[in-house]
Amino acid sequence: MASDMTKPILDALSASEGPILSSEAFPSIPSLSIKSAVDRLASRQMVEYETIEKEAAVLTKEGEDIAANGSHEAKVFEAVVAAIDGLKIGDLPGIVGKENAGIGQGNAFKRGWIKKDKDTLRATTDSIVDETRDLLLNIKKSQAVADKKVLVDLKRRKLISIQKVISFKISKGPKYAKEFVKEETDLTAEMLHDGSWKTAHFKPYNFNARGAPAPSGALHPLNKVRQEFRSIFFEMGFEEMPTNRFVETGFWNFDALYVPQQHPARDLQDTFYISDPLTADPPREDPEHDPHRPKPVHKPTTTEKKLDYKEYWENVRQVHEDGKYGSIGYRYPWSAKESLRLVLRTHTTSVSTYMLHKLAANPRPARYFSIDRVFRNEAVDATHLAEFHQIEGVIADFGLTLGGLIGFMEVFFAKMGIHQLRFKPAYNPYTEPSMEIFGYHEGLGKWVEIGNSGMFRPEMLEPMGLPKDMRVYGWGLSLERPTMIKYAVSNIRELLGHKVDLNFIETNPAVRLEKE
């Protein structure tokens, strides 16, 4: 960096009555150095300045050389004079340089300063006036050429060039002082140590700039929303279900939920079937060593009934095929083979079913939830992926009413900031009644479907061995849909999967469902 010009500028202002011109006061200082100094001074209101832009004639390197040492012809003349008895033409380049020799010799002849005597140059006069040099010296000072013809000639001879020259008109500012005190940019340990912080001047902080970027990791936006939902469930007394099981049997995914075997949901078009391994075993007790077996917080005081899986299987068959528990059934030949086909679970309700069956060992009030991945063999588009997350809640209790389900939903959704709900009758093979939940979206100004709910059918619950007067609410929604609405994401692939933009993950704000 060039030398600090703040001091010279302050001094010059002190010595001058009025404003100063940098081009006059500091003609040889590059304008960039002046600029940085006046900026610094101006930021503290010590000076004020105007920028002056003008075109100036500036000597080229050759022009500078002539201004300093004389024109080529003058140099030739001096060399000739210096030689006592004329100068051999051949010696001239050795003395004045090759460049000067040619042009200088010619010009000196033209001006009649020298003459040629065979191979020797001789002076014809004792003294000369070096006009070229005088002209250039004058231009250097004034930075202007009055005569246009001369200007063109000098430019052609590459002795001057025309440049934009920036200079400054500097005057005292409201906080002018003779001294520019050095500014500290930061409070350092040394300052604390040597006490210099007491006298140091601190550079004002730029409150318009951003701070230094904080290096940080990030949690995925979808998982942040998931965590909010989990918190809501925990606040309301729910136990998380073991959904770490992607592969299910037709039995747990469909039959046990009273989804008939010809239901469209079981089509190859909708469900991923497994080719390897091919066939499941009929339902049975989980292995003892399975670390994911659900463990109640405290052992119930009443004794647990041993679950009879064979009986359950048979009950499910009967309720589909012939009807049972007050139901006329679907009345079709139920296939055990179909029930043992392996699928990627299409919903986490398969796990709710598994948990409710476990509950039949000791029927008691229970609240379960899960949020996990489910799989649908759908064509992928902006709103559909073959995978998404399902949020599911289950409440089992005696004497539950439909109004209770509605009342519960009001509290549940109020915790996510949705305060107006209404319910539409709908159809779902495993819930009756089934209610679609619509919430009023303030931003969109309309009712949007936000979930599905219902009471599980007796044909699903009673085969498990749950008592007839135990009723079970179930409801579900996808995790992606509310997240897409919330973040105005229009393509689900921008939210889930490998095409998600890492910058989106890293800059996504914290999630507070109740606030938005």
Place this chain on the structure above:
Amino acid sequence: MPTISVDKAELFKELGKDYTTEEFDELCFEFGIELDEDTTNSDRPTVDGKQEPPQLKIEIPANRYDLLCFEGIALMLNIFLGRKPLPNYRLIEPPSGELQKIIVKEDTMKVRPLVSGAILRNVTFDQARYESFIALQDKLHQNLARQRTLVSIGTHDLDTIQGPFTYEALPPRDIRFVPLNQTQEMNGEELMDFYDKDKHLGKYLHIIRDSPVYPVIYDSQRTVCSLPPIINGDHSKITLNTRNVFIEITALDKTKVEIVNKIMVSMFSQYTSEPFTIEPIQVVSEHNNETRITPDIAPRTTQAEVSYLNQCCGLQLSQEDICKLLKKMAYDATPSSSSDLVDVHIPPTRADVLHQADIMEDVAIAYGFNKLPRSFPSKSGTIAQPLPINKLSDIVRVEAAMAGWSEVLPLILCSHDENFAWLNRKDDGNIAVKLANPKTMEFQVVRTSLLPGLLKTIRENKQHSVPMKIFEVSDVAFKDLSLERKSRNERHFAAAWYGKSSGFEVVHGLLDRIMSMLKSAFITGEEGLENPEVGASHYWIEELNDPTFFPGHAASVHLRIGDKDHTIGAFGILHPTVLENYEMKYPVSTLEINIEAFL
């Protein structure tokens, strides 16, 4: 869910009110159907110089087959609004007293064993009714009939054919007729070729194509009425002038064949000269004990418990209140002699009613879901708790993020190559769960490693500044033949570094950090293992030769908890061939461990 288009003006005329779109939307909402679209203000197609009149597109619940046509929607809404009573459907025998017959031959057992039918006499069609009649068959074929596999319907102008009819199964070559809207006669084989590329019918050919015999319905003159489930004969086709309609329905499913029959006749018997009358027919099918008179349109009678209905709805309705509400939903209900029961007659249109739970729902709909007294089910205290593996995962996730890594969420399904070959891994057939029917190569297996997802995420984020540091905590799945579902999930933690240098030590450092947060001490060599000072859980690493990684720059991770040793994973610099497979420009180091041992 099926969507039905109905003529807006015609429907509102039937309902006796010119609804605004909002009002009609509200009515649908309360009743449990959904107004998808009102085309009044949309660009409507012009056919034959006439612009289509405004339509209402209405979504119907999948189990309400009685709402799959204009007639059904109009009727059920009118009943719901109290404007019309439930029709009294009646069977009327023909004046001769002799029923039409379909005689079933035993060979049909080989291909499509069941048949049913009915006759509608003195029907008046107009263009709209005719189109609705065809559209209803189509909707039933699509939905309940599962693309005609389970049930298919043929309708005929009875005056062009003569009973008794026979339902037979014959070799394809022996069946010759002119199919509907064709001029050329062809046999069963030729017909298959003829319709092979047909956009509409081509998709049904597979149902019988490879069967040695095809089902066929003949009249007494050996005229082919239909070749179910593909196409009818041209001879007996319905026109606007048809007066007497013969409906035949063939099927694999005994229950559904009668549901279809009941829906067809209950929807269109209103256009007979004596509305809501149906002429039954006799099916003669001795070989499978299916000889019967169809359709049986008598209401199904059952009982519902007043206490159950009230309890579920949270109401205190009397028997009479309940009966009144049920009437709105097309039931005929009367108080029973027992005070806790109502006698409910379920109309032939309501095949969806299986249990008193369905009746309860209809009470609630008729009462109004949104008018039900709301309460909060808080009588029983339950204790919240997270799933242990998820709690453990959250610890790892949060620690990794606090260490400066970003969480990603790739898909669980991937291609076979991504899971194996691209990682220089071999599939011995005992590891991965494979999908039978994926629509794309992207979804061939359930991942057995989190690495493919991480690498694909990096590949798609090349514009991001380097280094990229990403992680995931999620499940992979493995085949496990010892279990009921023949597979099991396993919770993994994986991380990947992508940068100008390998990041090997950085990934190693992340492992150390996570281990230390999980209270596992680092020890080296056998010496450390035997050091009694070391706590209950500790880990060490060993150099690993694995083709996924760059030689000499990979390690396996070992964990000892109590007395049990687990090899929980590996980390290292990915082999340059792996980088090439995943189109990586810079080196990548990865870490992947199974965290279930920490449970």
